[in-house]
Amino acid sequence: MEILWKYAAPFIFGGFLCVIAQIFIDKTRLTPARILVSYVVTGVFLSAIGVFEPLIDIFGFGAKTPLLGFGYILAKGTREAIDNYGAMGIVTGGIGGAAFGIGAAIIFGYVFALLFKGKSK
Amino acid sequence: MNKENYKKYVSMRAEKSPVFKNCLFAFLIGGAICSFSQLLCDLYVLLGIPNDAASILVSVTLIFIAGLLTGIGTFDKIAKVGGAGTLVPITGFANAVVSPAIDNKAEGFVLGLGSKMFIIAGPVLVYGTVASAIYGVFYYFWGGAFSL
Numbered sequence: 462m463e464i465l466w467k468y469a470a471p472f473i474f475g476g477f478l479c480v481i482a483q484i485f486i487d488k489t490r491l492t493p494a495r496i497l498v499s500y501v502v503t504g505v506f507l508s509a510i511g512v513f514e515p516l517i518d519i520f521g522f523g524a525k526t527p528l529l530g531f532g533y534i535l536a537k538g539t540r541e542a543i544d545n546y547g548a549m550g551i552v553t554g555g556i557g558g559a560a561f562g563i564g565a566a567i568i569f570g571y572v573f574a575l576l577f578k579g580k581s582k
Numbered sequence: 583m584n585k586e587n588y589k590k591y592v593s594m595r596a597e598k599s600p601v602f603k604n605c606l607f608a609f610l611i612g613g614a615i616c617s618f619s620q621l622l623c624d625l626y627v628l629l630g631i632p633n634d635a636a637s638i639l640v641s642v643t644l645i646f647i648a649g650l651l652t653g654i655g656t657f658d659k660i661a662k663v664g665g666a667g668t669l670v671p672i673t674g675f676a677n678a679v680v681s682p683a684i685d686n687k688a689e690g691f692v693l694g695l696g697s698k699m700f701i702i703a704g705p706v707l708v709y710g711t712v713a714s715a716i717y718g719v720f721y722y723f724w725g726g727a728f729s730l
Contacts, residue, residue, distance in 0.1 A: 476616070483604050497674065498705050501706050531672060535714035539718040543718055555710065555714030565676075566675065569680065570699055573650060574684045574699075
């Protein structure tokens with residue numbers, strides 16, 4: 462039972478977050494880029510007011526994998542950098558925390574762009 | 583049922599059913615990606631990678647897979663069905679980076695691939711970073727009240 466919940470919890474919450482975005486796309490014509498921005502900023506905000514960490518405790522990757530989790534990483538990076546380096550962390554912390562995501566996206570993006578051909582426009 | 587009613591009925595159905603269907607697929611595919619993340623993390627931990635590192639490695643792996651699927655053209659097919667289910671997880675971020683990089687390669691390596699890479703995902707980084715800096719100011723001055 463416990464092992465089932467371990468995988469069902471991320472499924473349910475992650476799926477739920479995607480459904481909310483889908484409703485926004487279908488009903489409001491918000492562009493995907495705006496939705497991604499909203500999710501990340503919301504993730505930072507929820508982390509800042511202390512709501513997000515409990516969600517991670519319950520839903521694990523259901524909270525971490527959607528872009529809300531990217532916001533969480535930014536906020537967490539900021540907090541830790543301020544704890545360690547003081548005010549400088551306000552500037553360096555976010556990108557520092559998200560470095561793995563940005564780095565992976567740039568490096569893999571570059572390699573795959575070299576390897577594959579795009580759609581003809 | 584007269585003509586007017588029928589028209590109403592049809593337009594109602596036509597509007598309703600795709601939204602419901604889209605949401606269902608978004609739920610299934612988005613949920614599946616999150617479950618898969620947990621599975622991947624368990625696998626990494628099993629291989630002896632510490633918890634924190636495993637969690638990061640999961641994101642990196644998802645970005646890699648999404649990038650690869652974007653390259654071979656499979657991501658678009660999944661996204662057509664999954665909609666927000668592929669967009670909202672970090673796979674959507676990866677796709678938003680890799681897709682324009684590939685599509686604009688023809689314009690050159692610097693001004694095409696290099697500069698267009700973040701044409702969609704850039705705002706996410708800009709607003710995410712600004713938001714985290716604002717949080718940082720609050721945390722720096724009123725730290726205790728803003729514990730994560």
